[in-house]
Amino acid sequence: MYFRLDGTTFWVLFLQIHHSLKKLFIIFLQLSNFDFMKRLLLVCFSTLLMTTLFSQLYIPIDTANxxxxxxxxxxxxxxxxxxxxxxxxxxxxxxxxxxxxxxxxxxxxxxxxxxxxxxxxxxxxxxxxxxxxxxxxxxxxxxxxxxxxxxxxxxxxxxxxxxxxxxxxxxxxxxxxxxxxxxxxxxxxxxxxxxxxxxxxxxxxxxxxxxxxxxxxxxxxxxxxxxxxxxxxxxxxxxxxxxxxxxxxxxxxxxxxxxxxxxxxxxxxxxxxxxxxxxxxxxxIKPEGLDLPIYHKIFTLPDLKFKEEWMKCEDFTGYDYSKYKPKLNSDSMKSHPENEERIARLKHLFPELSDSGEITKPGTAFIELQRIAKNELVPSLDFNEDYGGGVYLCLLNIQRDSTDNYHKQWLGHFFQKIYDARKSYTLNRYLDRVEPKDQSKSYQQFLNFMWNLNMMELKKIADYYSKKGS
Ligand SMILES: [Zn+2]
Structure with a gap:
């Protein structure tokens, strides 16, 4: 895929960008007559810029080889x-x-x-x-x-x-x-x-x-x-x-x-x-929901006006929403159904577990792997061709952090896939139908929104976010 670079390409690109920025920076310093403090400030600023740039540019683990x-x-x-x-x-x-x-x-x-x-x-x-x-x-x-x-x-x-x-x-x-x-x-x-x-x-x-x-x-x-x-x-x-x-x-x-x-x-x-x-x-576990403002924010584009009718939902008022199962967790631990019972039994067998104190703070290695795992969630959904789930997860991440370009890039990719599927009448395979018994309200709203978009609208969103990310 277009932004799935292999390790070597990434480093070549990184060094090229890094090198040219450094060059610019040196020229800039030579041209200006800065005193030491100003230079220091500038170094701090450019380091911050580099960190921000590259923290957003997460490269998915390459399994294409x-x-x-x-x-x-x-x-x-x-x-x-x-x-x-x-x-x-x-x-x-x-x-x-x-x-x-x-x-x-x-x-x-x-x-x-x-x-x-x-x-x-x-x-x-x-x-x-x-x-x-x-x-x-x-x-x-x-x-x-x-x-x-x-x-x-x-x-x-x-x-x-x-x-x-x-x-x-x-x-x-x-x-x-x-x-x-x-x-x-x-x-x-x-x-x-x-x-x-x-x-x-x-x-x-x-x-x-x-x-x-x-x-x-x-x-x-x-x-x-x-x-x-x-x-x-x-x-x-x-x-x-x-x-x-x-x-x-x-x-x-x-x-x-x-x-x-x-x-x-x-x-x-x-x-x-x-x-x-x-x-x-x-x-x-109940997944966090998407708030309505995020739809307005993400889908009001320069050449696309937000339409309230996109948010229209099918009427399922008769359903009991408390009994849904979250979609992203559909593969639950079926072999481990009695967790409560197991906890009680462990406490009984090992009394020291009843009074076991505070949870440990994670070390840097674990925090780093957690960060990678978080970023790998979208490539995994893509790999499993769960494009609807991909859009939903991207929106959740962008809702949390509006500067998250990594997920905006993926949003463009998933919308392109949804558009292609719609065009070939295979969208059912990649985007769930609304099922009130099994889905959270937020997820149902999301699905209604997705199914309400027409071909032209899907294409505009795909194009906008694909370009924005690249
Ligand atoms: Zn087991």
Whole structure:
């Protein structure tokens, strides 16, 4: 895409801009006869200008490099083969070939997701995750050294363990959690599942269940838009999480072992409990709404007059709005439904958690990753072709900060996509219909507005914001 520069192009451009600004600045200084204080002021001013310029110019993490993903995929497949070999040596039962086949299928799908670009590969995230895992391992020798972590572009607060030493952490985790210690909670919990071999146990149990019956059941599991084409992986996950009471017991076991690992490494206990509270909140979280003035502000353009009729809504007065589920959080932690119950149980088992003190302040590394995660939300929506969601998120960000050019640039891009879709009669695919039962009032107003715009208006908005950003 036009502003998705690769690293080299970015630095060349940056140096060019930086160089020419510096040159101008020197000429300016030579021409003027400034005293020292004035020069100092000028230096401060230009530094401020540069900082403002470049803080707005966020460059999305580049996942367009196919060769890079191919290398990652190759490494993944090699390591996965090792796991299968080890599995064949370790397990003797009649379920051995079933477990092997299920893992092979899920690994094949996971690999396709890597190639497709569903995961973020970024050294800053890798270093951070490695440092947390290294700290856990230092005090918990039972944690193996060869664990591998992937950052998924999924926006929800969630993580998972595949049981073959592969772990997936959603990008949303960095966005919704407060600090390193809360992040360590999620990792400890998933490592807990892994050490307790919960995934293998699930497969062994599943082997015994009538295959015809389970096939029917699993066929119903839909893959969501964040893991397109990953049917087998979804099936695999479904096996892991479709077992009700047994699953609940496993969650509790992973919570307890997770806390022990966490405590051994001297992470802060207040943050352990708080991540559960955040997960509980996450399931019921209400998105901030768009205020009406923002529509006037953003959509009154030099060659486009704002029309009140754009804001007209379909009449759904009979609906109970308190029961909506926010759209951006549609992929909630289905495997973790009883967060309140889990919190109570943890407090009972570990009384020190009841009086655990203040939440830790985040370190600079976590703050930086949180900033990246926040900026990566829009590229993720674009990647998942959720253009309506993209426009909504851009508007929320611009409402918060009207100088946010990064999101204005994306707004132009998403409007162009909406325009293209409207032109080819495929807008239904990219923009939700109004569904009062499932959507917040603000989101319904937004959808009404979007559906009310005509082709010419969509085009004008797309053109205006695309140019403004570039
Ligand atoms: Zn779990």
């Amino acid at each position: 196919f060769q890079f993903r191919k290398d990652k995929s190759k490494k993944y497949l090699e390591e996965s083969k090792l796991f299968i070999t080890k599995l064949k040596a370790d397990y003797k039962g009649s379920d051995k070939s079933y477990i092997k086949t299920e893992y092979e299928k899920s690994q094949k799908e996971f690999n396709e997701e890597i190639l497709h670009g569903d995961y973020l590969f970024d050294i800053r995230f890798d270093h951070f995750v490695d440092s947390i895992v290294a700290r856990l391992r230092e005090d918990n020798p039972m944690i193996p050294a060869d664990l591998r972590f992937f950052i998924s572009k999924n926006l929800s607060l969630n993580a998972s363990s595949m049981g073959d030493n592969t772990f997936v952490i959603n990008l949303g985790t960095f966005y919704y959690l407060d600090n390193e210690d809360e992040f360590a909670t999620i990792i400890s919990h998933e490592i807990g599942h892994f050490i307790l071999k919960h995934q293998i146990l699930s497969l062994q149990r599943h082997f015994k269940i009538d295959k015809v019956d389970s096939k029917k059941q699993l066929g119903k599991i839909k893959s969501d838009r964040y893991s397109r084409g990953a049917k087998a992986l979804e099936r695999f996950k479904a096996i892991m999480y479709s077992e009700g009471t047994i699953n609940r017991k496993k969650e509790q076991e992973a919570d307890s072992l997770g806390y022990t690992l966490f405590r051994n490494s001297k992470f802060h206990k207040a943050d352990y409990l708080n991540s559960f509270i955040l997960m509980a909140e996450y399931d019921s």
